[in-house]
Amino acid sequence: MNKVWLIARREFLSRVQKKTFLLTTILLPLIIFVFYGLIIYFSVKNTDAIKIAIADNAHVFGKKIESKGEIQFNFVQNETLNSLKAKIAKKEIDGYVWVNKDFKLQQKDTLSFVSGKTIGLMTRDEIQHKINTSLEEQRLLSSLQINKTELDSIQKGNEIKFATLEGKEEKEVNDAKAGVSFGVGYAAGFLIYIILFIYGTMVMRGVMEEKTNRIAEVIISSVKPFQLMMGKITGIGAVGLVQFIIWITLTITLRVVLPTLIPQLQETTNVMNASGAQAVETVKSTGVLDTFMHGMNEINFPLIIGCFIFYFIGGYLLYSSLFAAVGSAVNEDPQDAQSLLLPITMPIIFGIVIMTKAVNDPTSTIAVFGSLFPLTSPIVMMARIPFGVPITVPYWQLALSMIFLILGFLGTTWLSAKIYRVGILMYGKKPTWKEMWKWAMR
């Protein structure tokens, strides 16, 4: 064990002491954050306002149509088609809707909208939607002979309280919680997916180091191959952990610090948070952030974090040993590794696929299977857990999943150690998985 520690320490220090380590660790999330921010910014905030004039010569619309965002509707009087066209030319308005004098409310005639420049698809949809909603409202009001307030009260839906049965107790389901669970689950599963890929390949390249430097024999004359393999896996894992922690703290600090520095971002970060949650539908004016926080409080964060750590470590150990086995078999050329990697990357991708189903239906058979099968459980189970233990994930499933994962990584480590032992000293033709299996059985 002492030797494993020595090797792990060297692996850790040799990577962490490099200047590039600090650079990538800090720069990368910064870049991603800025990038993400820009995307949200541009998708949410459209720079140009679109002014639309409605010449309601038949007086079919009500008093006004609510403007939304960049689309502004203005009712104009006493304009002709020509004057409107002139206004477009003068850029006073961007477009107009001409309602003929003889337009009947009950008819479903086509209304024409003329614009000076091309209007994007999404904006066109918005305009269509807004106009139609307004017309529909008018139709309802006139045929039912009621006023707007009465109409509003008819249209307002009842709130339905969702509750699940826990034994004999009814436990209320918080809509916000469901939405946030979705988001957290998805994020957690995805995070594990990325981690497995990045650090798995890092282990593989680390293992190839002894072969490319041709120092394998020297090291193996001093330590057992198993010790070398575990040392590398542990050392590189530690690097990953440190990087991860730095990223998390950085992201949290940025999220907290930046919005206060730049008030505009506050708005967009609120939108960012809400976009994952279905809670947006049910929230009216009570501030998106509030509901989000309320939902967050409902979620058992200590459990999630604890499980995340477990699945992060378990998944890493399981997959990194497989990556190490591949690394020991190839010679110097990373290209060779590609075809050998396929059977390892398949289950990981499979896990993500199951996960996308699982976040929508956490109790489905496929979700349960995915969260028990050790090759996919780190991703799938992590996605399910935020939905609640034991509500969505019974204790026995969680326990079973953890046991299987432990057995899983013990199994893959044993298998990989056998392959590693032979592969690390072998130079020559690139082996196939069939050959590697034979090595393991020696």
Added chain:
Amino acid sequence: MPYILQLQSLKKHYATQKAVDDISFDIEKGTIFGLLGPNGAGKTTLLRMVTGILYPDSGNIILDGKPFNAETDILKLGYMPEERGLYKKMKIGEQAIYLAQLKGLSKSEALEKIKYWFKKLEMESWWNKKVEDLSKGMSQKLQFVTTVLHEPKLIILDEPFSGLDPVNANLIKDEIFGLAQRGSTIIFSTHRMEQVEEICDHIVLVNLGKKLLDGTVAGVKQQFKENKYHLQLANPIQEVSASAAFSILEQKANAYTVKIHDGYSSNDVLQYFIQQHGTIAAFNEILPSLNDIFIQLVDGTKSVTRAFEPVSA
């Protein structure tokens, strides 16, 4: 117990060939031992078994009187494989300490010994350089140091001189002698016979997994001698007539290469030339070079062909 290493009926078979096929020999303490053989003979497999990298299919390895245990005997061994290498991007001083620690030395012990060797071989200025900054000869010197610095009782060097210029080769050779004098035993695997003659006390020749020769250098030469002698006269004599005692193989001016026939001795030859009024200037035996012996034994035997088989040597 005069033997540092005893190999008893070692066997290592692979699916396609017998790399080591029942080899036994003993190595005395404090000697410089040569393990010779052509490419593919089984030398590397043998050495890997001695160092615990591979396990024999059958047979025993006795190290210093006790059965060899790969885990506990690490400190007693030093191995410099033919496949030379060090971590290119790691600093030299740091790497030497790391490798020593892997062997089981403490950090302070390692530091002390490294400083000693670096000073001895004039490598002190290299401490903070990276291995990739060194020339090949320099990195081999470094590798040599990492192999011997824990003062192992048994040092195994596989082609230690390949790639070294004569100055460095000489340096290493002197160190090898020095280590042997201080009690270490050295196994030296090579193709270069002239070095073997210079350095080794005892040799073993293997081919196709089997042992072909086992003896001291002098002994082996005697085994293969062809009774050839070189005779130099100070003055020319008349034509030498046929003699029962010897035949002349070659003659150049006053120098003769003679072959002494069975049953006769060198004295017979000398007496003949003296009787012919010749003055002997020089007379010595021409022993076969190990190179010649090697070729004689190995040439013509079916060499091991490894056509597209992913089997390690």
